[in-house]
Amino acid sequence: MISLVCMAEGFECGIDAEVCETSLIVEYRLTMLHPTQKKVYPYQGKLYRYDVKDPENATSISPEEVITADGWEEERLVIVANGSLPGPAITVYEGQRLVVHVINQLYTDTLSIHWHGQPQKGTPWMDGVAFVTQCPILPGQKFTYDFVARPKGTYWYHSHVGTQRTKGLYGALIVRDRTDNMAEHNLLVQGWNHLWSADMDQLKYITNGIYENRKKRRNSFQLDGDMFSTVLLTSVIINGRGRYYSNFTTEANNAAPLSVFRVQRGQTYRFRVINADILYPFRVSVDNHKITVVATDGYDVQPVSAESFIIQSGERYDFILAADQAVGNYWIRAQSLEIEPDRLHRAHAILRYDNAKEIDPVSSTYSCSVSSRCLVVNCPFLYYPEGDFTDCLSVDKLKALVDDDPAHVPSDRQIKEYFLNFGFPGEHGFGQASVNGRKLKLPPVSALTQPLEIESTCDRADCGEEKECECTYSLSLNHDDVVQMILVNMGKGTGGFHPVHLHGYSFYVLKIGYGFYNNITGQYIGPKTDDINCRGSGDERTSFCNAATWRNQSWGGDDVPGLNLLNPPRKDTLILPNGGYAVIRIKADNPGLWILHCHMQVHNVDGMAVLLNNSFDRIPKPSKNFPICHNFPTARPDVVPTTTPALTSQENGACVKQSENADGQYIVVTVGVLVGVLFIILIMMAYILYLRNQVKKATHSSASYVLETHYQH
Template sequence: MAFGCSPTLAFLVILAYQLESVMTQTKMCQEYTPTVEGGQCTPAMKQCDFKLVVAPALTMTTPDGTAIYLSTSEYAAYRSDNNSKLSEEELRKVILADGYQPASLVTVVNGTMPGPCIAFYKGQVVTVEVVNGLTSQGLTIHWHGLDQTKNAYMDGVAFVTQCPIQPGETFVYYFTSYYPGTYWYHSHIGAQRSMGIFGPLIVREKNDSNPAYDERTLVLQEWNHDFSSDRMDLGVYQKNGSEPQWFPRKGSKTYDGTSLGHFQFQAGLINGRGLFFLNGEQKTRTPLEVIEVEQNRTYRFRLIAAGAIFPYRLAVEDHELSIVATDGHDFQPISAESVIIHPGERYDFLLTTDQPPKDYMIFADTLENITHKHTAEAILRYKLGTPGNPYTVTKRSCGGNCSVFNCPFKIMPGAVCKLLSSARSHPSEPRAPQGPPGEIKQIFLNIGFSGPGGQSSVNGIQFEIPQLAAILHPNDIPNACPARCGDAGQQCECAHKVKLERDKIHQITLVNMGTGKGYSHPIHIHGYSFFVVKMGFPDYHNDGLFNQDNADIRCPADGPCNTVTWANDSWNQDPNSISGLILDDAIRKDTIILPSGGYVIIRLKADNPGMWFAHCHIEMHQLNGMALMFDATDGQRGPPPGFPTCGNFALKAGTIVSFPLPASPTGVSSNRMAAAPLTNLLLLVAFIYVLLC
C-alpha cells in the first residue's frame, strides 16, 4: 500500500518514536523493580527509584484541610470540625511542628516534615525524580554527605552544579554510594531548608540482611514560626550586624562567651515535633515523637542535625550513649552521657535499654548559656512498661561531671569535654593521604565575618551566587573574582573559587580568628569525605571563657586575618612537620566544627573532579556569603545529555534595538533542555516529510 503525499507516514514515524520511548521504559521496568516512592529498597534490587514532590503546606492542618487544635490538659490533638481526637496514625499525616496556632506556611517533601526516608544499599543505583510543586520558587536537592564520585552534576547546588528546577518542572537525580552510613538530603537554594525541605538518607551494607541492631532515626532542628532565614538575613546581616528595632530579643552567647546569634528560639523539634516555649514558659502540649524500644536490647540511633543555626547537646534520660560513627564513617566507640551536634553533622550511637520499663525523655539543649529552657524533646518508650510522665525531667542524672562528646570548646561548666580530636577511626577505615612535602599543597581559609562591612566571608571574600551553573563554564563565570581579591587588605563580593590540583594531596587549614571571628562554625565540604588531622583551640580562662586566639597562626591581633600563615615558618615549608598531626587513624567527616579562635587541619586527595561547594552550614551565614567553590574540574566529564543550562541574557554593548525583533536577537541565551539524539532525529524526519508533502 502506498501512503502517497499525506501526513500518514509522519504520524507513523512519530508513533514509532513514542513506542520506542515506551519500549525503553518497559525494558527498564522488566530489568529493575518498579518505582519505590519514598520507601526503602530491598537488597535484591539493582536499582531503586524514588519520587519526591516538593510543595507548600500548612502546619496544624489535616490532609483534607481541616484545622486541628491542641488540648490544654493532655498531649493530644483534636479536629476543629467535629472535636474528635486524632489517633497516632492520623497525627502522622499532620505537620505538627511546635503546635503553635495560627498555622505556619511551610514547604515540604511528600507532605511531611521531615520528608520521607530514602534508604538503599551500598552500590545500588538510585534515581530520585524531584517534582517542583512550588509556584514561585526554583529548587534543587543536595544529597548531603554523598561524595558523588565522578558524578558532580548530581550534587544539587543551585548555580554551582546545576540550574534550579523551575516551578512545575521535574529533575531526575541519579547516584550511588559505596560508604554505608547516615546522610540526609535538603534543598540547596535560599532558605528552603529551614522552611521544611529536608529528610533522612540512609545507606546500608549490601549483605546486612540481619543487622546486629535495630535502628531508630532522630532528625533534630530548631523551629521559629515567625521568622525565616531570609528575614533574618535582611534584618540582621544586611544591617551590618546592628540589631534592628523590630527584632524580638538580644543575641545569645555560648559557654565560652562567644556570640551564638540572634535567631529567636521558639521550639526544638525531633522528627518534626516539639513544644513551644516563650521566655522559658511552656505554651503548647504537642504530642511528641515516641520512640518505642524493648527492654534489654541494643539499638543504633542515627542522629541528624537538620537545623539552621543552633548546636544541640543530646542525651537520653538515665541511659549512656556509645558513639560509634560520624558523617557516614565509623570510629572506635566513645562512651558519653551526651553528644553535641551542629547543623549538617550526623552521629550514630548505640543505646542499651537496661533500665526499668517506662517512659524516658530524649532531650537536646541548645548550647546557649541561658537560664530558661531551649530544648528539643522526644520520648523513649519501653514496650510493656508503666506509662509515666517524662515531661517532668528537669536535670541530668549524671550530676555535675557529665561526659560530653564533640565540644566546640575545651571547657564546659558542669561537664567533662571529650573533644572530637580524641576520636580514632575504625580499623576498617582508610588512612589519611600522605606524601613528601612537595606533593602536598597547603591552603589557608579564614572563615568568619571579615568581608565588606563585616559580612560573612572566606579570606575576606563574600561569596556571590554565580550567574550561571559554574560547573558548566568554570572559566567563564561572569561574576568571577578579580585577581586582586584575597590580597592583603582587599575585600570583595564575587563568585569565589579556589583551585584544587588534580590528584594532588591538599592540606587545608580552616581558621576562625581575627576581628571577624564568630562562634564555632560547622563547615561542610561537598564532593569529599576529608580526614581531620588536627584541631587547634584558643586559650581559655579557668572558667572556660575565651581568652585569646590560638598562637599557632600568624594573625594580627587587631585585623581581619585574611592572609594566614603558620607562626612556625618550618610548618609553612613542610606540612608534615606540624606537631600533633594525626595521620594513621584520623577520622573522616564532611562537616567539621571550626572552633572560635582556633583552627582545623583537614586532608584530602583531589581525585573527584567537579565544582564543589564549601560553606558554613549555619543557613544565614551561608546565605550571607560564608562560602566558596573548590574548582576540581580538571578531568571532569561532560554533562549528561539534555542537562539544563541557564545564565544571563544581555545585549552586546552598543546594540541598537529595532522592531520588529529579529528571529534570533543578538545576545546570549540558553535552552533549558536539549532533546535526546534519537528523539531529535525521528521528529526531524517527520517534520521534513510533512513539509515535502
C-alpha cells in the same frame, strides 16, 4: 529493579535490587491543618478538631496526617517533600544505584536537592547545588538525580537554594551495610520559628537584628561567652514535632504531640542523629541511659561511652543505646547551648519501651558530680565550668574504628597547603560573611557545566590581603594532589564558631587548634596566636587574616605538631572553633566543582563559601540534554559549554535560547533543506509539463481516429 513513589513514611529499597527508584514531590503545606478535619489544636499530647469544646470526652485526631511542628495553632507555611516534615527517609544499601525524581510543584520557588555527605564520584553534576553543579529546578519542572549511594552511613538530603532548607525541605538518606542487622531509628533535630519564615530570619540577620516592643532583641550566648547570630527560635523539633514552651523556667508548654521511639527491653538500637538547623548546635542525651558514640558523618569511630554529645548544623552522629532500663517512658533531649534561662531552647522526644503506658515521661537528666563526671563529645569549646563536673572530648580526639585508612601522604611528601579564614572582616568592624575576605558570588549559570560563561571570577574584583570583595572565589586543585587545608577563625570580624561542610569529600580531621580558655570558668580568652600568623595590618584581632600562615615557618605538611596521621576520624562537616583552626586533608581524586562553606544557613547564604575546582580537565560529561541556564541576553552568546550538549528550545529542561553557533548551524541546515526542496519542485514541474504534452498528443491522435471512423461510416 524497584520503582516506587516515595510515600511520607519513607522509601526502603530491597537488599537485592540493583536500582532503587523513588520520587520526591515538593509542595507548600500549612502546619496544624488536617486534610479532612481541617484546623486542629493540641491538648495533653494529642490533637483535636478546632471546634471541639471538651477534649476530655472527644475523639482525638491522629497526628500522622498533620504537620504539627511545635503545635503553635496559627498556621505557618512550610515547603516539604511528599507532604511530611521532615521529608520521607530514603534507605538503600551500599553500592545501589539511587534514582530520585524531584518534582517541583511550588508556585513561585525554584529548588535543588543536595545529597549531603555523598561524594558523587563520577557524577559531580548530581551534587544538587544551584548555580554550582546545576541550574535550579523551576516550578513545574522535574529533575532526576541518579547516582551510586556510597559509602555506608548516615547522610541526608536537603534543599540547596537560599533559605529553603529550614522551611522544611530535608530528610534522612541512610546507606546501610548489608551485614548490619541492628534495629535503628532516625532522629532529625531542627530549631523552629513559628512566627516567621527563614527568609525573614535572613533579612533580619543582615539588616541589624530583631526588635521587640521598640527594643532591639539582645543576642544569646553560650557558656564560653561566645555569641550566637541574630536568629530567633521559638522552639526545637525532633522529627517534625515539638512543644512551644511559654516559660522555660517552669517548663509550661502547649502539650503538643511528640515523636516516639519504641524499643524492646533487652535489645540494642542504633540511633542516627542529624542536625538540620539553620544555626544552632544541640546537646543530645537520653535520660537514664548511657549512649555510645560509634560513628560521625557516615564513618565509624572507636566507641566512646558518653552522657551526651553536641551536634552542629549539618553533622550526623550515630550512637548505640542498650534498652536495659525498667519498662517505661524516658525523655530524649536536644537542648541548645544558650545560657540565658529564657533562651534555653529544648526539644523532647519519648523513648518508649514496649508495654509501657502512653504517657509523658517523668525521668530526669543524669546528675554529674565530682565522683561521677559526665563526658560530652564534640564540644565547640575546651571546658565546661569547673562546677559542672563535665569533661569535653573534641572531635579530633576520636579515632577511626580501624587503622587501615590513614591520612594520605604523598610519596614525594609534597603537600599542597591552603589557609582559609572564615569570618566577617570589615574596615569598620564586622563586614560581610566571607572566606579570606571574599564573599562568594554565585554565577547566573551552572558553574560546573558552563564554566566559560562565569564572569565574576576574583581576578576581576578588587581583592587583597586587607580588603573585602565579592566574587566567584575558587581554588584549583590538580588531580591526585594531597591537599591540606587549614581552616582558620581569626582576625578582625571574628565571631562565633562555624560548622564547615565540604561537598565531594569526607576529609581526614588531623587536628583542631582551640583558642585560649579559662579552665575554671570555661570562658574564651583569645585566639590561638602561638600557631597562626594572620599577617596583614596589626595583630590577630585587627588583621583581616586573609593571608594567614603558620607562625613557625618550619611547620607545614606532615611537620605540624599534634597531627593524627594514623587513624584520624573522617568527616564532611566539622566545627571550626572561635579563635582557633582545624587541619583537614584530602587527596584530590574526585574531579568536580565542590563547594566548601559554613553550614549555618545565615552565613552560607551571605557568602561564607569557596569553590574547589578539582581536576577540571577530567570532569566527566553530564547526561545528554543536561539543563543550561544564564542571563538574557547572555554575556557570552558565542559560547557553548564544553561539558554540556547544546539544547534546542523544545527540549525538556532548556531555559534559554541557543548560542549563536547553534543558531548558525540551524540556518545552514535550513537553507540547505530549502534549496533541495526547490530543486525537487522544479524537476517535478518539468516532469508534469512533459506528461501534459504527451497527454495532448495522445488525445489529438485518438480524436482524429474517432473522426476518421465517423466519416467513414
